[in-house]
Amino acid sequence: MDTSENGYRRRRRRRTHSAEFKAQVVAACRQPGMSMAAVALEHRLNANLLRRWVVAEERARKPALIEARTVAQAPSTAANATFVPVEVASPGAVTSQKIVIEVRRGPLVVKVSWPVEAAAACSSWLSELLR
DSSP states (O other), rough: OOOOOTTTTTTOOOOOOHHHHHHHHHHTTTSSSOOOHHHHHHOOOHHHHHHHHHHHHHHHSSSOOOOOOTTTTOOOTTTOHHHHHOOOOTTOOOOEEEEEEEEEEETEEEEEEEEEGGHHHHHHHHHHHHH
16 A cells, blocks of 8 residues: 555545557467566566457457357348369369368467368367367
8 A cells, every 4th residue: 555645545546547558568478488477577567467368359250240140040142152262183183172161360370271071070079179
């Protein structure tokens, strides 16, 4: 508690930070090898506050999720029909088909190739990953 010279209590004021400062500190956290705790100490911030800023910035960067309607629910009109190109192999060509899954989390990208023959195992692995 902070007191003045005459014994009365002074109210502590919260510091306010500009959007530019917050963006600068969050960008510093994104540098390879930097920990949030180190950045917080360097800028005289609470690490929990900095974590809140980072999470808020990540949420702001994500595009708004659009609810996908199933084909059965969507009316078949030319307005909502979209063309999806599909590669078709020639009947004589032998191709090794794979399931390719790409997971992105911040700057980290993990790409997994899985044989189509083991689709059930891929499904189990993916459900465990997304828990």
